[in-house]
Amino acid sequence: MAYDRLYLALAATWLILGMIMGLAMGAAQDFTLAPAHAHINLVGFACHAVFGAALRIWPALARSRLAAAQFWLFVLATPVFIAALFIKLKGGAEAPLILGSLAVAAGAAMFGVMAWRNVFAGPAD
Numbered sequence: 001m002a003y004d005r006l007y008l009a010l011a012a013t014w015l016i017l018g019m020i021m022g023l024a025m026g027a028a029q030d031f032t033l034a035p036a037h038a039h040i041n042l043v044g045f046a047c048h049a050v051f052g053a054a055l056r057i058w059p060a061l062a063r064s065r066l067a068a069a070q071f072w073l074f075v076l077a078t079p080v081f082i083a084a085l086f087i088k089l090k091g092g093a094e095a096p097l098i099l100g101s102l103a104v105a106a107g108a109a110m111f112g113v114m115a116w117r118n119v120f121a122g123p124a125d
Contacts (some may be wrong), residue, residue, distance in 0.1 A: 003062055003071045005057030010075060014044025036085045043078055043104060051111060060121060064114045074107030 030056040055062045081100030088097045
């Protein structure tokens with residue numbers, strides 16, 4: 001599967017959502033959800049874009065045995081994390097935010113493992 005392309009398409013989607021949210025917050029002059037806006041842009045856009053670009057320029061990462069699991073964990077955990085952050089900022093439960101945060105962190109850690117394994121795997125592609 002072309003995880004690099006999927007990551008980059010998802011990054012573009014998160015970027016648009018983050019910008020729309022930022023514009024709406026600015027228009028309403030209500031910045032209560034600013035932490036969610038920041039995380040949409042950082043976890044949603046920036047991380048997906050960096051992962052996609054890394055997979056594109058470093059093909060050995062995409063061939064890693066962890067690639068599929070890392071992709072699906074991170075991609076599915078991101079909206080859970082963002083939704084849970086919205087809920088928490090509106091006074092809701094904290095447990096879903098903790099679970100979403102841990103899942104996103106696990107996906108990022110898996111990417112780190114993939115990267116470090118490939119650093120020591122031999123010559124670059």
